[in-house]
Amino acid sequence: MNLKVSFKVVVYVSLLIFSFLNFFIAFLIFFLLQIPFLRRSLLGKLPFDLEKKPWSRKISYKYKENLWLDIYYPKTDSNQIILFAHGGGWISGYRRQPNNISWYRYLVSKGFTVATIDYRYGYLNDIELLVEDISDAYKFVSEKFPKLKISLMGLSAGGHLALYFVLKYKPKVENVVAYYTPCDLLDIWKSPSLFAKFAVSTTLKRLPNKSKDLYIKYSPISYVDKNLPPILLVHGLKDKVVPFISSVRMYKKLRKMGNKAKLLLHPKGDHGFEFVLKDDKTREILEKTIKFLRGDLYD
Template sequence: MNKKNILWSVKSKLILFFKMLFYIFSIFLAFWNFSIFVFIIFLVNIPILRKSIFGRLPNDPKTPTWKYAESVRYTEKNSLDIFYPDLERLNLTKFKGIVVFAHGGGWISGYRRQPNNLSWYRYLVSKGFIVATIDYTRGYKAGIEKLIDELIEAVDFVMKKFENQHKIALMGLSAGGHLALLTASRIPEKIERVVSYYAPCDLLDIWESPSLFARFASATTLKRLPRKSKEVYEKYSPVNNIPDNFPKTLLVHGLRDTVVPYVSSVKMFKKLREKKIPSKLLLHPYGSHGFEFVLRDEKTLDMIEKTAMFLEGDVW
């Protein structure tokens, strides 16, 4: 190899080296910027996250109300927890029903054993309900269809486990309420009732909200922005998915919600009424997102009690 070829080979290798270095630096920079963005969103939403994680119902029994609990696999990779009431202590001859519970967290965070979720389990179990709850796959790892499928699989597992002896209700908070409503629209014949607390029933409403976290979470889960893919947001909005046999529905929202505008639940309620689906809408005049874990007023207590009544079959 002559001197000219050697120089050319060295030059080519140096160019390749610096190209690789540039690509690595670009990837690092992109990841760094993304991390900073997520961190900023986290900081901005600390009050919301704090009450979502550590909040507690005003009528929370505070101590475990279940006779026993078990964790079982409902698919090869996924598990659910089941909490059983103590029928003898409650003076009941049978369970009042099964509540399959979906936690909140914007589809991308949260977990089934968060203190606030456990507060709901304790309360529902104290009322005589079996509670089954799952951790669905994070929205940034999977698409929205995967999350819905996991909730459907959980319902099927619970139905099989209890041999269809008990009526099943779906209940969810925020993003979990959204998933509960969508799941009910897919398998309405299997669901007796559905309860949705401050859920984005119209996903486009999130983009009218000042919450950066809500916008980031929806875009991350749907993998699209509404400006370019409005039809995707419409497709996965419960307000556009109401079959004629949709189950009885309870919607709960706070008028001061700055994460998911309360108008989202109002739209859903109106559509349900148009289709003559038995439904109720409870609005708290001072409630923000996750209000039931913060407020201790009579209105909040009444709404929680009415939730239990609705699940039992009383539409008051």
């Protein structure tokens, strides 16, 4: 009897080890397949020659247990702060990645105060906890800077969290900017990117064929209503990670409900195109983003 029990234990432990190894190998394959995308996400920069430190000071704050944000203060007086959420498919990314810092340099050089945050990762946490982190960061910033107007901005997964938080919970914000964001999480399954599919299924802990309702529940497009703050959507038509149709359908629904919304599309842009392309169209999109954040809808 003991021998049988011991044998079962060995079998179960072996299966557990093999399951873990299979998961690790699968993740490694996904990672390697996405090296070009990850490289430009980590090391890319915007197509402008910017001062290395255009801010007067940078201060780090602990906005909740084990999570931090950095505040970049411009050298001139500022009346607006941008709460910035990095990308990374909900399962990776960091507020101090070189590509993110390139954005902070640009925004601060234009006179904005920037608060850039980290949030928990989806492979260990329920997606609701990631949204909670965005909410807590917003609360921290609004209480610390009660006289500043607040804008939310996010790249990819960070844009998803920013849009979802604003559309569902309706905090007081001036506007929202979302670059190449999955506004409908089901759209990711139309993408050729294995990384994107792995990231969303890992974060939601479900596949869409059995839990379609969960994907709908956490899609920002499900919460489009009237009287929303102005929203800018930016996407590349060659995006192989998040299909551009996600932003197009979001834009159409926002406008149909009477909201102020803008959609900027780059005809040659892939995911993270602003860190790779140096053309006039990219610069135009970035300049229009600044105008939008300042409240100019450039009609």
